[in-house]
Amino acid sequence: MGLHGAVQRTWRHRVIEIFGLDFRSLALMRFCFGLTVVYDLIARAGDAAAHYTDDGVLPRVLVLDKFQHPYWVSVYLFSGSLSFVYAMFAIHAVVALLFAVGWRTRSMTFALSVLH
Numbered sequence: 001m002g003l004h005g006a007v008q009r010t011w012r013h014r015v016i017e018i019f020g021l022d023f024r025s026l027a028l029m030r031f032c033f034g035l036t037v038v039y040d041l042i043a044r045a046g047d048a049a050a051h052y053t054d055d056g057v058l059p060r061v062l063v064l065d066k067f068q069h070p071y072w073v074s075v076y077l078f079s080g081s082l083s084f085v086y087a088m089f090a091i092h093a094v095v096a097l098l099f100a101v102g103w104r105t106r107s108m109t110f111a112l113s114v115l116h
Helices: 002-019 023-045 048-052 060-067 082-101 105-115
Strands: none
Touching: 023 048, 023 082, 048 082, 082 105
16 A cells, blocks of 8 residues: 555544534534423413414414415414323423434434425
8 A cells, every 4th residue: 555545634623623413513513402392381371372373363274274285284284272282282291302302313304304
């Protein structure tokens, strides 16, 4: 291999050193993102009746008739009751906390994308 192989190995090592990711930084980002989702849910819980129920500003009937896109589906449109919304918020918060602590991260990432 000689000098060319040594230079190539050094170059690869340097690229990995510069552009590589540390798993601790990814874990910190995941933790902060999970806590941000929980904070967002807590902030939205106060206005849940106005924004997520059929008695609120925009009932589900209008959303489904006028604004529904064929590729956009929200699990919050399954029911218009406040108890359903709070149950979905609770499930969403549990999934976000499980994501934050790193339990089955890929599954929780998919679940968060479905719930959001």
